[in-house]
Amino acid sequence: MLKEYGYLRIGAIVPKIKVANVIYNCEEIVKQIKLASKENVSIVTTPELSITGYTCADLFHQDILIEESINGLKYILEQTKKLDIISILGMPLKHENQLFNVAVVINKGKILGIVPKTYRPNYNEFYEKRWFSTSLNIKNNKISLFGEIIPFDTKIIFRDKTNSDIAFAVEICEDVWTVSPPSDSHTLNGATIIFNPSASNEIIGKYDYRKTLIKAQSSKTISAYCYASSGINESSTDLVFSGNSMIFENGSLLEENKRFDFDSNLIYSDVDIKKLMNDRCKNMSFMEVKDNNEYNYIEVDVSDRSDSLKRNYEEYPFVPRNEAKRNERCEEIFNIQSSGLAKRILHTKVEKTVIGISGGLDSTLAFLVIVEAYKKLGIPNKNIIAVTMPGFGTTGRTFNNACNLVKNYGATLLNISIKDACVQHFKDIGLDQSDRSSTYENSQARERTQILMDICNKENGLIVGTGDLSELALGWCTYNGDHMSMYAVNVSIPKTLVRYLVKWVADTSNKKYKDTLYDILDTPISPELLPPDDEGNIKQLTETAVGPYVLHDFFLYHFLRYGASPKKILYIAKKTFDGKFDEETIKKWLKVFVRKFFYHQFKRSCLPDGPKVGTISLSPRGDFRMPSDADPEVWINSIE
Numbered sequence: 032m033l034k035e036y037g038y039l040r041i042g043a044i045v046p047k048i049k050v051a052n053v054i055y056n057c058e059e060i061v062k063q064i065k066l067a068s069k070e071n072v073s074i075v076t077t078p079e080l081s082i083t084g085y086t087c088a089d090l091f092h093q094d095i096l097i098e099e100s101i102n103g104l105k106y107i108l109e110q111t112k113k114l115d116i117i118s119i120l121g122m123p124l125k126h127e128n129q130l131f132n133v134a135v136v137i138n139k140g141k142i143l144g145i146v147p148k149t150y151r152p153n154y155n156e157f158y159e160k161r162w163f164s165t166s167l168n169i170k171n172n173k174i175s176l177f178g179e180i181i182p183f184d185t186k187i188i189f190r191d192k193t194n195s196d197i198a199f200a201v202e203i204c205e206d207v208w209t210v211s212p213p214s215d216s217h218t219l220n221g222a223t224i225i226f227n228p229s230a231s232n233e234i235i236g237k238y239d240y241r242k243t244l245i246k247a248q249s250s251k252t253i254s255a256y257c258y259a260s261s262g263i264n265e266s267s268t269d270l271v272f273s274g275n276s277m278i279f280e281n282g283s284l285l286e287e288n289k290r291f292d293f294d295s296n297l298i299y300s301d302v303d304i305k306k307l308m309n310d311r312c313k314n315m316s317f318m319e320v321k322d323n324n325e326y327n328y329i330e331v332d333v334s335d336r337s338d339s340l341k342r343n344y345e346e347y348p349f350v351p352r353n354e355a356k357r358n359e360r361c362e363e364i365f366n367i368q369s370s371g372l373a374k375r376i377l378h379t380k381v382e383k384t385v386i387g388i389s390g391g392l393d394s395t396l397a398f399l400v401i402v403e404a405y406k407k408l409g410i411p412n413k414n415i416i417a418v419t420m421p422g423f424g425t426t427g428r429t430f431n432n433a434c435n436l437v438k439n440y441g442a443t444l445l446n447i448s449i450k451d452a453c454v455q456h457f458k459d460i461g462l463d464q465s466d467r468s469s470t471y472e473n474s475q476a477r478e479r480t481q482i483l484m485d486i487c488n489k490e491n492g493l494i495v496g497t498g499d500l501s502e503l504a505l506g507w508c509t510y511n512g513d514h515m516s517m518y519a520v521n522v523s524i525p526k527t528l529v530r531y532l533v534k535w536v537a538d539t540s541n542k543k544y545k546d547t548l549y550d551i552l553d554t555p556i557s558p559e560l561l562p563p564d565d566e567g568n569i570k571q572l573t574e575t576a577v578g579p580y581v582l583h584d585f586f587l588y589h590f591l592r593y594g595a596s597p598k599k600i601l602y603i604a605k606k607t608f609d610g611k612f613d614e615e616t617i618k619k620w621l622k623v624f625v626r627k628f629f630y631h632q633f634k635r636s637c638l639p640d641g642p643k644v645g646t647i648s649l650s651p652r653g654d655f656r657m658p659s660d661a662d663p664e665v666w667i668n669s670i671e
Contacts, residue, residue, distance in 0.1 A: 033338070036603075037304045038301040038303055039224070039304055040301050040341060041072065041073065041278065042074070042075040042257070042299030043257050043258065044067065044075055044077045045261070045274035045288065045292070046262070048084050049264070050084035053096070054106075056082055056084065057103040060081060060107060061107055061111060063077075064111050064116060067118075068115065070297070073117065073333050073334045074118075074119070074224070076201075077119065077259060079148075079229050079260075080121045081121040082100050082104065082120060082122040083100055085230035085272075086261075089161075092162065097123055107120060108137055111137070113140075116138070116334060117138045119134050119135070119136050120135045122135060123162075124145065124147075126169070127168075129168060130162060130163055130164060131147040131166070133145050133147045134201045142181050143189060144182040145174060145183045145184075146184070146203070147169065148166065148204065149185055150165070151205060169183065186324055187200065187329060188328050189329050196305070197304055197333050198221050200214065200222035200224075202217070202226075203227065204230055214248060214252055220322065221326075221328075223254055223255060226259075229259065230261040232272050233275075245277060246279055246282050249279035250279075253281050253307055254307060255302035258276060260272065262293075274290060275288070275290050276288045278298065278299075280306075281306070281307060286299065300342050301341045303593075306593040344585075344607045345607075346585065346607055348585060348588040349584060350528055361531060361535035362535070364524070365403060365532065367644045368400045369400050369401075369404040369520075370404075371642030372518060372520055373404040373408050375640070377408070381491055381492055381493050382414050383416060384414070384493050384495050385416045385486050385490065386398055386415065386416070386417050386483075387479055387513075388418065389419075389429060389433060390432040390551060391429065392529050392530055393497040393502075395548070396497075396521055397495055397521055398415070402415070402440050411441075412441040414443070415437075415442035416442070418445045418482065419433045419445070419447070421446070421448050422453065428550070428554060428568075432547055432551050436548075440544070453475055453478055472509075473512060480512045494516045495519075497521060498514065498516075498521060499522075499524050500523050500524055500526075500647070501587065503638070503649050505631065506627050514634055518639060518640055519640070520641060520642065521641070522650070523644050524644065526580040527580055527584045533548060533551065534548075556572065577627070578620035582608070583620065585600075585607065586604070586624045587628075591647050592647055597621055597669050601617060601670055604617045629661055629662070635655070640652075
């Protein structure tokens, strides 16, 4: 069931209505609630005044319309009493000598609570103060209806009996357009989901503004926000309504309907309550806002009937799918990386940088970042000292690409083989020449780092590191080898994003640079520390040893960004990578990820400085602090 993983299915109905025809409207609302229940929606909302229609105008002063609304509500209660779904209905309702625009929350034939509208638009095309009172005028926050005493208030939070984090509240249309929407207070007092029954007409530009408004409110309140507005059948007098409905989660759009639909329509999505709560707990500013409102918490039974997830996750969470947005993101990241390095160069008052060039993706990106930093500072590229250090696993392809890359950009190329030095070192420590252990590999990485450090001393330069975020997460770096530098420009770039950044530079470069960059992109990922095969091709493939980076970056994103448990990560990974990786493969590499992430924290505890570019960083000085002694057993066990 979805609740186990923190999900809840919520929805928005835009019913086909006839203005002032309560019987017709209620029959259609019932039909749509039944459809939502069939889709295992737990909570659903209709638009503002959906039982009568929003545009009844002075007909709201007709007793027959108000009385029919009560009868209509009674009909809906009767027709839905066997459905395990909470519904939010918009209607006019009399209370304390006043008429209110309200949202009635019902479940299994019972009214759970009634929420009146607070802010009534009375400008331009709106005249709500002509018909409705504000909730601010309420003296008695209870109402008698159908023989029951029912809460009648804006300060109501409906909370699940079994999981208090599943809690929702209601604000109506104009309420969210104000400077201090009621949902600000609702969320500070525990609501994780906001429903907004609305009636918002269409004029040029309003759709974009409305969508931005709901997105921002969802983000500001770290909540799921479900919005449903009156449809096209509402009016043709002076206003046209589109029936816009949408579901946001902390500023991200999960679902949106097709506007201007003459038929009824339903949208729904599974919101992630655990993710929202994780963000709230991390954001220490969230609860520092003072709010003295007293709330009525109504315990409710929120259904949990769905066993399949109705939302999709990106296979590449660090990489935007949209090409235009991806290019924009790449440009922004490249600017952050190069500007950070430029500032460090200015601060240290050195104009020479030293970098190891392997012909692989990471060192290529770091090199390109240096080129851009030099461009910003007006420093000639000859001050970039790029060192190729061929070893026992270096292939002709990567060596030539490394050399061509440096020459193409006019940097200074040094070619220093590490073979003789490593052979001597093996003799010194008594390592057999046929040994292919980690000592054989790590000795080469440390020899390369020593060369770079010594050149740096000699040239009075700055060593620029090449390691990326994915390698740091897995500990896939040699301690005090490629693990160390003086400024690490790729430190918060995951492997899957490194590829797109290099491709973005290649795509926007002239012919002089393209061919080499494209060939680097086509080269298999490898540390090249073991000898190549008989044909001289790369034999040591990184992803064979540690697993596919597409999986590890997916794990890393959800593990760190939202604090998701491995059990939940496995659940969403199975759906996301269905047809590409089976469950056992995902489990295998997820266990590898967790173990490596925990056991290699000591390497991350002494990282060099480097720029943060996204929401995830493993810097011990910034975003991530973790004990090197933490035991992963609980996390590993949850996978099973």
